[in-house]
Amino acid sequence: MMIYNTLSGEKELFEPIHKNRVNIFVCGPTVYDESHIGHARTYIAFDVIARYLKYRGFSVFYLQNITDVDDKIIRRASELGITPIELARRFEKRYLEDMCALGIHNVNLYARATEHIPEIIEQIKTLIEKGFAYETETGVYFDETKFEDFGKLSNQTIEDLTEHRIEPDPTKRNPGDFSLWKKREEEPAWDSPWGRGRPGWHIEDTAIANTYFGPQYDLHGGAKDLIFPHHEAEIAQMEASSGKKPMVRYWMHTGFLNVNGEKMSKSLGNFMTIRELLERYEPDVFRFFVLSTHYRSPINFSEEALEQPKRSLERIYNLIRTIDGLLDGMNEEYMEGDEEFSEKLIDAKNKFLDAMDDDFNTPLALSLIFDLVRAVNRYIDDKKVSREALRDVKHLFIEFGEILGLKLSVGDSKEDLTDDLIDLIIEIRQKLRDKKDWEFSDDIRSRLRDLNVILEDGAGISNYYMLKRV
Template identity: 50%
Template sequence: MIVLNSSTQALENFQPLHGNKVYMYVCGPTTYDYSHIGHARTYVAYDTIAKYLRYKGYSVFFLMNITDVDDKIIDRAREEGTDPLELARKYEKYFFEDLAALKIDSINYFARASEYIPEIVKSIQQLLNKGYAYETRSGIFFDTEKFPYYGALSGKKPEELTVHRIEPDPTKRRPQDFALWKKREPGEFGWETPLGYGRPGWHVEDVVIILSHLGPQIDIHGGAIELIFPHHEAEVAIAEAVTGIRPFSKYWIHTGLLTVSGVKMSKSLGNFITIREILRRVDPEVLRFYFLSAHYRSPLDFDWLELEQAKASLASLYNFMQEISDKGTHKELTSLEHSLLEKVSVLRSKFFEAMDNDFNTPQALATLFTFVKEANKTLSPMPTINEQLKRSIINTFRELGEILGILQRDLLKTGDALLNDVMNVIVSIREDLRRNKQYELADRIRESLRKIGIILEDTSAGTKWKRILSSS
């Protein structure tokens, strides 16, 4: 298996640091607002990666932080007249609900930054003692000039390292130095500590959470590509300065930027789409399928039409499974069925080959559709199917779908005698209508049945019916 390592910009063989154990960390949300579809895209990607690694036999411990100490939270809480941590808990709850809806369930532990203040203080004291940090009247800062590898992860040149998310603090020695501890006046949100009253900076929170649970080195560090600088660059500097161990993470895996109409989401532009908003319009499994249809590290420009196409594509996979499930069985394996059974093995091989190639989910999905096309050529004319082949196809689609977090819904039950009897009556009546040239009424019956998931097909041998999962 190979992965694209952001730190080297090369495809590398995946070999964990400790046998089959994989320590994996992904940056979680800052809980001051509802999570948006960019978050959803990122967390679906890492959930799929974790699921696949576990499928391959790795023991994965997947850790995610919750940033509940941040200026955005404090500002929003002030606007709403509430406590910052109460506000953070409210949006944390909504975040967990969004994850559950999207079947993102591979994360072992969520760690809140606010619950690691003593550990954060201890790490900052270590940096001060080692000469990697300095104190000013406004706080304690990391001295980036003392860390020789600062900029290596993001590939930033020295002149580019002054770019920050916030305005430079005039008390800092240089613009690229970043806050470890922010001094605050009593009465403001913060903690009384040996460092004085205040609160931690963003970058150090994540590092301390990782060191507390996973140790000085991890296998995979993930997050959206826009976090690589300054956030992930700062994490590397803090962790390696504290522990003296390099590299902090063996593999850096970043997801591509999600845009809407070609631009980054922004409330001021009116293109900010929350997970909750989109899930009122589409099924969560459709949204997951849509994200998996693009490679995790490719940029993705969100498009409603493409989302509708994803809806139809997912429905076509379910309908194929339903058609196979509905077929009666026979025991003898024909030569055509034997050939198709071999193609099930080919499907599995090509699916895993795609996933082993840097978790290439669009290619993995393509293998399913290729098989469906080939299987339909063989099976569509056949009223029954070999028992072994039927089980193999359904079980394989379930198994591979579980890795991707799709195709796990119950299929419609077969063998419903009452439904068969009712449909035989309806088909007979409709055929009478067609013979009497009452085509408008016959078409109304067909359209009404389609809306409830039953398709009528008029053939030279008579009218046939089948159940489908509608994409409408």
């Protein structure tokens, strides 16, 4: 399996540190507001990565931090007249609900920054002892000039970094030194050897990762905007304090989700939250949209752009419904097998896995699913496929679906009363059709459509499916 490593700028053969175990850390959100579709893009990408690693037999531990102490949280909370922790808990809950709605269930542990203050303090102490950090009146800072590898991830040198959007704290030795501990009296604040205060942004991730994984682990992910300064700072902190390098074997970064070619932002008015998205689209439609583009490439979001994956998915669902219909024994003709077909299935699966092995090439993997869809349709049309083969196809789709997090099955809910009733209606309607009572038949079909039950008539048989209410 090959993975593109931001650190080397190349695809590298994936070899975990501990044989079969893979430790993944992905930067989680700062919980000061609703999560947006850009977050969704990144976390869906890593969800699929975790899924695939598991599928490949690795024992995956996926860790994500929750930044619940931060200037933005404090500012927002004071605007709303609640405590920063109340605000953080509120949006953390919303975040977890959003992830759940998107079908992201693979994170093993969400770790809050505020619950790792002792580990953070411990790491800062080590950095001071080793001479990488120093204390001033305003806080504790990391001295970037003491860490010779600084800039290796973003491929920049300290000299390159001359522009600042924010005026550097005047007590710092170098303008690029970053904060480890901020001396502040206002809440939330904790006691430390340097007085009351709160941790800087970067230190929580290394302290948390070190707690659960130790100073070296396999994969660290996040969106591209975190490469600098955040991940650069993490490397500096961890490798300086532990003396071991590399901190992370493979750095993975997702491309941005843009809207009309621009970064999504509230001020531009092109902002969409996950909740707003899911009010209008099925989670799988968005997931398919995300997976249609390689995780490292930028993706341009628009509502029109979501129409394409919607129809693409429909094409897959249609085949699955056809197969289920055939397997329900509506038509016994399709019984003769074809060995060539079985080979085709094995071939399709291998190609799919090859695509995923090559740095999680989901767009290619999806295109291979469509190749398979076309092939299966052709075999069905030629009536050259056995029940067993159809069952294999069905299972293969479920397997692909589990890897990608898409539901590529229609579910066996035929026991439901609703389904039985609809079957009954179809049966009655079939009698009308036999009598060529088209007017009444069409009326039933149209009335069912109003109830989001779609009938599709074939020669002699009718299939149906239900649209979910949105």
